[in-house]
Amino acid sequence: MKIKKYIAKDYQTALKQAKEEMGRDAIILQSRQVKRRGLLSFFYAPQVEITVAADNALQVHTDRMRKSPASTPAPAKTDSLITAQTNTAVASRDDELLSELQNMKGLIEDIKSSMYELEQIGGLPEQLQALYEILVNNHVDREIALNIVSNLSSRLSESGLEGYNQARELCLLALQEYFCEVQPIEVAPDKKGTLVFMVGPTGVGKTTTIAKLAANMAFTEGKDVAMVTLDTYRISAAEQLRTFAEIIGIPISVVFDNTDLGTAIEEYKEKDLIFVDTAGRSPNNQEQIEELRGYIDTAHPDETILVLSVTTESSDLLHIYQQFEKVGIDKVIFTKLDETYHYGTILNTIHEIKKPIAYFTTGQNVPDDIEVPDSNKMARLLLRRDGTLS
Ligand SMILES: Nc1nc2c(ncn2[C@@H]2O[C@H](COP(=O)(O)OP(=O)(O)OP(=O)(O)O)[C@@H](O)[C@H]2O)c(=O)[nH]1
Ligand SMILES: [Mg+2]
Structure with missing residues (x-):
């Protein structure tokens, strides 16, 4: 910022000089009358001193205000030097008006x-x-x-x-x-090493859902199952899945990079089904989404399932889907249906994303609280009044 003083016989003359030198968007910081010095000062009229500042950033701002249709009318050329206080007040009023208009x-x-x-x-x-x-x-x-x-x-x-x-x-x-597009995980009888990735935002229930599915696949369907976790960000994460694996009695590998992932998949290639758990990702963190995409591109899963919690708002669910879509999503699982009475979010999301639903989860219990969506039941839930089915 450049600051300079101008002294002239009157205000208009000082203003003219300042304008010529500092530009028409210069700001008057102060103006005052000053007495002439010397013995003869008594015979002369006092002069006017103005202190002027010019700043490129301020100039850009005042230009913007002038162009803005919502701003107060642009000052006439001769009035364009305004005080710093007035400038700030006009700028904030300009912003207020704009936001009010929006x-x-x-x-x-x-x-x-x-x-x-x-x-x-x-x-x-x-x-x-x-x-x-x-x-x-x-x-x-x-x-x-x-x-x-x-x-x-x-x-x-x-x-x-x-x-x-x-x-x-x-x-x-x-x-x-x-709700007619329902597609639970498919394990063809003659195929080995079906690879399923579970992805999604943090805390939606990815790990718990894998535990439920792994247990059901192993005990009810008699499948030979293995688990791999890429979630090494929190110490407790790998431990959580390891505990489930021990209870269910199936092998688990904790992997740190693409090479480890390839080795683990190779090791389990004779299994019927391999679940890969991933760390929760913020949909707004592009780096994390890219890293996830790197793993998926290398592993070529048979199914990549996005896990979404129904306690999330419809607009956020859509945003989450749009970000995770970059890694390639085949189907979705909606979790925590036990935590809401308003199932409209599921319908809104499915209507927009047009992907099949694999499962609903309905509580924290492993392995019981998971089900294949029933379109009739879902329709009835959407037509219930005051939380009761009628
Ligand atoms: N009420 C309810 N809670 C659930 C359900 N599924 C999972 N949870 C709970 O949600 C919490 C988070 O579950 P996790 O399985 O750790 O979630 P995650 O997606 O693996 O979390 P991160 O790995 O941290 O991203 C736990 O307390 C689970 O018990 C469900 O269907 N209903
Ligand atoms: Mg987890």
């Missing part, structure tokens, strides 16, 4: 879509309006819920059925269609 824009969009929705819903029979309400209460996205009940409207009049129960039956069928 909020208002968002509100108008919300109001517009709510009005559209009301219009559409208002034109539907009462029983469909009631079903729409239930779906939305169960956290089904409004647009999807509207779509479902609007489609039902024509089917309802075609079938000549008008009552609430008939409408509900048709709605159940429509909802079931969303």
